Amino acid sequence: MKLDNIDILIENGDVLTINSEMERLENGWIAINKGKVVEISNDPQEKQKYQPTHTINAKNKIVMPGFINTHTHIAMAYFKGLADDLPLYTWLNNHIWPKETAMINDEFVYHSSLHGIAELIKNGTVMFNDMYFRGSETAKAAIKAGVRAVIGEGVLDFPVAGYDGRDSILKYSLSLIEQYKDSPTIDVSLSPHSIYTCSIETLQKVLDMSKKYGLLLHTHLAETKKEFDDSIAQHGKSPTALLNDLDFWSDKCIAAHSVWLTDEDIDILAEKKVNISINTKSNLKLASGFMPLKKCFEKKINLTQATDGVASNNNLSIIEEISTTSKVHKALNHDPTFLPAEQVIKFPTINAAKALGKKELLGSIEVGKQADIITIDTDEIEAQPIYSPYSHLVYNLNSNAIKDVLINGKPIMLNRQLLTLDENEIKDRAKFYQKKMLE
Ligand SMILES: [Zn+2]
Structure with a gap:
């Protein structure tokens, strides 16, 4: 079988698409290529056809639009x-x-x-x-x-x-x-x-x-x-x-x-x-x-x-x-x-x-839309047990549970580490301006 090369596969996640039917795919996966969502499914057989460059394991995580x-x-x-x-x-x-x-x-x-x-x-x-x-x-x-x-x-x-x-x-x-x-x-x-x-x-x-x-x-x-x-x-x-x-x-x-x-x-x-x-x-x-x-x-x-x-x-x-x-x-x-x-x-x-005039591109996880996707951890003790991911998002979790951020199919944060910005440099600069602000 010829495999399809893709940039990223997010797998094993609780996928909340926020599409018009509010579809949820437990143990779902998302194939991403060239910044866009190529396929969303929870069929394990179907997943085999993809050869991803990077894989993100979203086990015990909510996966949703950023x-x-x-x-x-x-x-x-x-x-x-x-x-x-x-x-x-x-x-x-x-x-x-x-x-x-x-x-x-x-x-x-x-x-x-x-x-x-x-x-x-x-x-x-x-x-x-x-x-x-x-x-x-x-x-x-x-x-x-x-x-x-x-x-x-x-x-x-x-x-x-x-x-x-x-x-x-x-x-x-x-x-x-x-x-x-x-x-x-x-x-x-x-x-x-x-x-x-x-x-x-x-x-x-x-x-x-x-x-x-x-x-x-x-x-x-x-x-x-x-x-x-x-x-x-x-x-x-x-x-x-x-x-x-x-x-x-x-x-x-x-x-x-x-x-x-x-x-x-x-x-x-x-x-x-x-x-x-x-x-x-x-x-x-x-x-x-x-x-x-x-x-x-x-x-x-x-x-x-x-x-x-x-x-x-x-x-x-x-x-x-x-x-x-x-x-x-x-x-x-x-x-x-x-x-x-x-x-x-x-x-x-x-x-x-x-x-913002981006309904065709952003705001939900759908085939053809931009892969602007986040993962949110539900494996901490305060988030267990979990009956409804929506309930947890609104009434239980806080932002520290947000682990990964992809924009245009590109990882910007993985496991809370910023990949495009230097966090220490940003914090040092804040201290510098704090002093200046009070001068
Ligand atoms: Zn304002």
């Missing part, structure tokens, strides 16, 4: 824990924005991004949708790490992070579009920070640019009650309605947070097929409020999961995030049957892939 984090500020890694226990506006105005003005340059963003991306990988993340400054440096770090990213330069009206205001940020965004137009792993978005940091004119300009270049729009929406109340006072309408009147919304929008939504706002977001990025732990920590998840779910809005930046979370664990989301919204609705594990696991996988 996580996609739909709202990050990845270069904020060095701001982790710098200022906590404050309301959003005090935190931004008195701590984050002044420090950013003092610290941010290309070098800082590159190294802080590398740090944040190393954390992403350790949390099983294969793609992130980022909004920050000097995005070219974050893209460079993502390319070095082998991780996929959507890079959006945060657009604000006032001077920030070395920019003198909106026009210089938009100019930088244009250079990003040009620089990454042919990149296989880096996409560029336009990221107006919010309605409270962008004028109507700025929002209009960004919207026109996104239409011209066919780019995703990524913004913070209705994160706090203050933002909602100020919008009513200033414009006579909610943040969602204000953006709707500008014709801002479409299925190419990622609305991060979306906490303060009226029923009419939810109807708008549903009708325009806007993708919502849920940031539960950030909203809890900053006491921003509870987004109306059940109402959004019932209106069939595409719901995705994110962590927000580590300065407001303070980690990048998607497993922790979906667990918190599920439990918070069960409690809020007095309904333990709401958002079962099999449902919430779609938020950071197939739903997120759809939101």
Whole structure:
């Protein structure tokens, strides 16, 4: 019998495909070649036809699509824990924005991004949708790490992070579009920070640019009650309605947070097929409020999961995030049957892939899709016995159980060892910047 040469075979795993039938293959295997999934099966005979260059033994492991984090500020890694226990506006105005003005340059963003991306990988993340400054440096770090990213330069009206205001940020965004137009792993978005940091004119300009270049729009929406109340006072309408009147919304929008939504706002977001990025732990920590998840779910809005930046979370664990989301919204609705594990696991996988325009390539393990796959250990005493892998993913495991990360069929982490980044160097650099931050 002639054997088929393939790059990688993942075998003996509990494979959760997250395909439309939510198929699970116990003792399953996945053949991977040239970055793509070639075959998924649990037929031991069929497996014999493959001759893999590398084999990953996933015995006692869950094998599933890698996580996609739909709202990050990845270069904020060095701001982790710098200022906590404050309301959003005090935190931004008195701590984050002044420090950013003092610290941010290309070098800082590159190294802080590398740090944040190393954390992403350790949390099983294969793609992130980022909004920050000097995005070219974050893209460079993502390319070095082998991780996929959507890079959006945060657009604000006032001077920030070395920019003198909106026009210089938009100019930088244009250079990003040009620089990454042919990149296989880096996409560029336009990221107006919010309605409270962008004028109507700025929002209009960004919207026109996104239409011209066919780019995703990524913004913070209705994160706090203050933002909602100020919008009513200033414009006579909610943040969602204000953006709707500008014709801002479409299925190419990622609305991060979306906490303060009226029923009419939810109807708008549903009708325009806007993708919502849920940031539960950030909203809890900053006491921003509870987004109306059940109402959004019932209106069939595409719901995705994110962590927000580590300065407001303070980690990048998607497993922790979906667990918190599920439990918070069960409690809020007095309904333990709401958002079962099999449902919430779609938020950071197939739903997120759809939101970022990658539904055909990512978000599930299917033949022809990219092999962006993680393995998660269930052999530790605290994970035994295991009746349902979905239950364990949402209610039992933590990110330390994530062992292997493959992106585009390439191992990026094996047995928790980073293969593309030097972990010790990253930790040393963090200590160096910690000192600088406090000078
Ligand atoms: Zn944010």
